[in-house]
Amino acid sequence: MAKIGVEQSLANVQQALVEKGYDVVALNQESDAQGCDFCVVTGLDSNVMGMQDTSIKGSVIDANGLSADEVCEQIQQKMQY
Numbered sequence: 001m002a003k004i005g006v007e008q009s010l011a012n013v014q015q016a017l018v019e020k021g022y023d024v025v026a027l028n029q030e031s032d033a034q035g036c037d038f039c040v041v042t043g044l045d046s047n048v049m050g051m052q053d054t055s056i057k058g059s060v061i062d063a064n065g066l067s068a069d070e071v072c073e074q075i076q077q078k079m080q081y
Contacts, residue, residue: 002079005036007063013040016068017075038075 005027006014017024017040025032033039036058043064059078063071 002037002075003035004075005033005039007041009042010040010063010071012068013063013071016072020072022075038078040071040075 001021001023003023003025004017005025006017007027014024014026025036027033027039027041038058038061040061040063043062061071061074061078066074
């Protein structure tokens with residue numbers, strides 16, 4: 001099953017992913033994203049400094065405006081590719 005990093009403020013998304021059987025890791029700092037297949041972020045502080053370095057090779061999902069179920073659907077869709 002995929003390992004998914006989720007920002008702490010997205011507790012509802014964390015709970016939904018755990019219920020679906022995913023390995024969920026809280027993202028407190030950049031190093032927490034290592035080894036994650038996906039990272040779910042709020043998008044509130046999205047690229048403030050204009051930097052384009054990435055810490056993971058997986059997908060980053062911006063949960064801004066999405067329900068927990070919609071985030072789960074996006075992850076399931078991306079896993080099929």
